[in-house]
Amino acid sequence: MPYCKVRQAEIYYEDIGEGKPILMIHGFTPDHRLMSGCMEPIFTLREGWRRIYIDLPGMGLTKNYNDISSSDDMLNTLTDFIEAVLPNQEYIIVGESYGGYLASGLIRMQKERIIGAAFICPVIIPQQDVRTIEKHRILRRDDEFIKKLSKVELVDFSSNQVVLDEYNWIRYNKEILAGCKLADAQFLAKIKNKYEFSFNVNRTIFNRPSLFLLGKQDSSVGYKDAINIMDYYPRGSFAILDIAGHNLQIEQPQLFSSLVNEWLDRTEEIL
Secondary structure (H helix, E strand, O other): OOEEOOOEEEEEEEEOOOEEEEEEEOOOOOOOHHHHHHHHHHHHHHHOOOEEOOOOOOOOOEEEOOOOHHHHHHHHHHHHHHHHHHHHHHHEEEOHHHHHHHHHHHHHHHHHHHHEEEEEEOOOOHHHHHOOOOOOOOOEEOOHHHOOOHHHHHHHHHHHOOOOHHHHHHHHHHHHHHOOOOOOHHHHHHHHHOOOOOOOOOOOOOOOOOOEEEOOOOOOOOOOEEEEEEEOOOOOEEEEEEEOOHHHHHHHHHHHHHHHHHEEEHHHOOO
16 A cells, blocks of 8 residues: 655555646545545546545544644645655645645645646635535435435435435445545544634635636535635636535536536646
């Protein structure tokens, strides 16, 4: 298994392909499969990209991270990883949810090295009680399929997804739940106590191609807070997708693929 030892952790990662490096940062509790599940299909038709999928500390297979106690530490560990794997190189980032929050921290710290950024349902405001979020609701459901799920599975599935059918369940189970089962709950509770950076983010002008994919029914982080930072991303596309919650990459796979491919096209123009 490939590991990268840095000051505060041994980071598990998967390194696929050759070309311009693109770092994939998953959200809070799942592991790298959250990102590889939605991003790898895109690269079956694209060449020239080196995809780097990591497991953040406390998640997936990353180990020896007990000295980490805050999002500041998480970000520092991430920058250490970048220096070890991509020394002095330019790179592209994709962050989902908490990974989007970390990506905004990277932009603040390493803006000149980042040549493109995509955010999937990103955390904009770390304090949950201050976010502008939507009330959770289910818009599509396959009642015949739902009968096959256990009560525990159905409660979890229906509390997170806007679309309840077999396709969504298979991907949700494989790309999200499988990683969540590996998470270190005690460690993550410690990070939750210092979830907010000690410095402001999303106050840095980022002039490179960027993309914000936002779920109209996202009851975790919402979409309106992201719209409020639009002026800091002059080359940013902001897409608000209907019938899409916090896992819009699963609920709207065709739109997700089209919009990410268009962002990659814009990014390739400046390489």
